[in-house]
Amino acid sequence: MTKKVTKIGVLTSGGDSPGMNAAIRSVVRTAIYNGIEVFGIMHGYTGMVEDDIIKMDSRSVANIIQRGGTILKTSRCKEFMEPEGRKKAFLNLEKRGINGLVIIGGDGSFRGAQIFSSEFNIPCIGLPGTIDKDIAGTDFTIGFDTAVNTAVEAIDKIRDTAEAHDRLFLIEVMGRDAGYIAIHSGIASGAENVLIPERKTDVDEIVKSLKEKEKRKKLVNLIIVAEGDEFGGANDLSVYLKDKIPTLEVRVCILGHIQRGGSPTCTDRVIASRMGFHAVECLIEGKHNVFVGIVNNKMHYIPLNEAVKKKQKINQELINIVKILST
Numbered sequence: 489m490t491k492k493v494t495k496i497g498v499l500t501s502g503g504d505s506p507g508m509n510a511a512i513r514s515v516v517r518t519a520i521y522n523g524i525e526v527f528g529i530m531h532g533y534t535g536m537v538e539d540d541i542i543k544m545d546s547r548s549v550a551n552i553i554q555r556g557g558t559i560l561k562t563s564r565c566k567e568f569m570e571p572e573g574r575k576k577a578f579l580n581l582e583k584r585g586i587n588g589l590v591i592i593g594g595d596g597s598f599r600g601a602q603i604f605s606s607e608f609n610i611p612c613i614g615l616p617g618t619i620d621k622d623i624a625g626t627d628f629t630i631g632f633d634t635a636v637n638t639a640v641e642a643i644d645k646i647r648d649t650a651e652a653h654d655r656l657f658l659i660e661v662m663g664r665d666a667g668y669i670a671i672h673s674g675i676a677s678g679a680e681n682v683l684i685p686e687r688k689t690d691v692d693e694i695v696k697s698l699k700e701k702e703k704r705k706k707l708v709n710l711i712i713v714a715e716g717d718e719f720g721g722a723n724d725l726s727v728y729l730k731d732k733i734p735t736l737e738v739r740v741c742i743l744g745h746i747q748r749g750g751s752p753t754c755t756d757r758v759i760a761s762r763m764g765f766h767a768v769e770c771l772i773e774g775k776h777n778v779f780v781g782i783v784n785n786k787m788h789y790i791p792l793n794e795a796v797k798k799k800q801k802i803n804q805e806l807i808n809i810v811k812i813l814s815t
């Protein structure tokens with residue numbers, strides 16, 4: 489029989505994403521509403537291993553829904569990858585009577601949760617918190633909407649100066665293994681091309697297309713490069729293109745971590761609040777070791793072990809749209 493969940497821990501892990509605070513607030517307040525005690529685990533799994541755990545109440549999550557980052561802080565914890573680290577973490581939960589966990593993070597964080605729950609029989613619920621949107625089984629991840637809007641706002645500004653100087657700009661966006669920010673920001677900003685890790689980059693095709701555009705005096709071009717593109721980042725591409733087309737005026741702009749910060753959009757606040765609420769409901773109802781996703785505006789509960797095996801695939805339709813609309 490499933491044990492009743494009476495005390496839960498909540499943590500944020502991996503790269504932070506805007507909306508994590510809204511998710512924490514939702515978990516804390518839903519739990520308290522249901523008579524469940526809540527503990528905040530600081531610095532992701534590190535706080536569990538090092539016993540950095542604080543009691544939370546309704547007030548501790550006041551005035552955070554609009555803030556980026558995470559009040560619980562985050563990290564990528566190496567010790568938790570080892571059995572001894574996880575044992576220490578378990579003992580720290582056990583001494584407080586914590587018998588349920590909500591983990592807000594990406595696929596690496598879910599992997600940790602899955603191993604931990606199978607070793608110590610602690611129910612774990614994941615909330616997909618990543619700007620990369622690379623978790624299969626959900627239409628949304630907390631933070632993607634804010635990050636992509638930050639990128640688009642920046643790219644629009646770059647377009648102004650690109651237009652003024654007739655230049656080619658290579659704009660690098662985040663996404664070590666995933667091209668979602670690149671493809672969405674590329675479509676939304678009218679980019680000529682988008683380079684993503686999920687697809688082999690044909691650089692000679694890019695050279696051909698730029699030469700042809702140069703001939704017809706189309707000199708303003710924006711190319712969006714995901715940082716994890718297999719050809720390399722925007723700097724590598726710039727070197728290659730300058731060598732092949734010396735007449736080209738090329739500039740590189742790496743957007744970097746500004747995409748991870750900032751006040752979450754309304755979409756991110758709402759999905760984070762919905763997911764946080766349902767995470768606690770899952771623990772109460774005994775739905776364990778799943779992550780909460782949203783598909784077609786309905787809540788979905790996907791086993792953590794499935795989430796860690798699959799990657800969100802890039803929709804081919806989006807790739808075609810970039811190509812056709814940039815002609």
Ligand code: F6P
Pocket residue numbers: 502503504618619620662663664665715748
């Ligand atoms: O959170 C995901 C992500 O933003 C990736 O897109 C990026 O490659 C990575 O995190 C950067 O991580 P860090 O901040 O640790 O350098």
